[in-house]
Amino acid sequence: MLRKTLSLIITFDATVQAMAAESCLQALGLPGRLIPVPREITAGCGLAWKAPPEAQERLRAALENANIPASGYHVLMV
């Protein structure tokens, strides 16, 4: 059975940005994974980074550092 957990969902305006975020965050060993944007969120392109909410600041810093713009940070049950 599916168990949903409170997750941080980072959305992006463009698919290439989401894919760049995946390479960047994985290379840095930061937590999370690329998933299709959950139905609850309508913003952004079709892909999002899902991670534990407590990683938000580290992920935000890494993305800003790499100049990858995120379109939104959402915390919801996924």
Add this chain to the structure above:
Amino acid sequence: MIQVNAVGDPCPIPVVKTKNAIRELGGPGVVETTVDNEIAVRNLQKMARQLGCESKAEKTGESRFLVTITVTETAQTPAPTAEESCLVQPGKEKNTVVVIASDQMGMGSAELGKTLMKGFLYALGQQESLPRTILFYNGGASLSCEGSPALEDLKSLEAQGVEILTCGTCLNFYGLSEKLQVGEVTNMYSIVEKMTQADCIVKP
């Protein structure tokens, strides 16, 4: 509290036994039923909801689930004559087979295709109704092997009862025979059988 053992009982016996136990309580109380499959868990929880009872389910071991139903003052007593039927029947669910023939979804950019395939397998595991079988062959065979970005999702699908089969000829061809990480190895006869017996084939 009444404990019911419905391990090994086919549907709808776990529901019948549990309803009898609720009747036996004759009022508020708790019934704990042990079953060996998730379909039975879903049937028991559906029945509890219909009676207005609280229920919770937990996995207590390999093929063991404990469903705890709390009967309150306001809950209905199940009618003794009501005919039992399986609310959720595995056999009646559509036999959907998902066929993964490549490590990419669609044609075009290989990089995007791989990302889309990962997304597809993640979203597949989030569906209410899961396929019965997922077949992996040719380029798709690498997805059930070591180093695959989809392993976590496939293991979760397998844990939810989805059969995961990878073509042995393909594993051999790609030198992946020792690297399979989820599901079983299969052959062309089974692949043909699974596909011809399917109600619906999904090929991303």
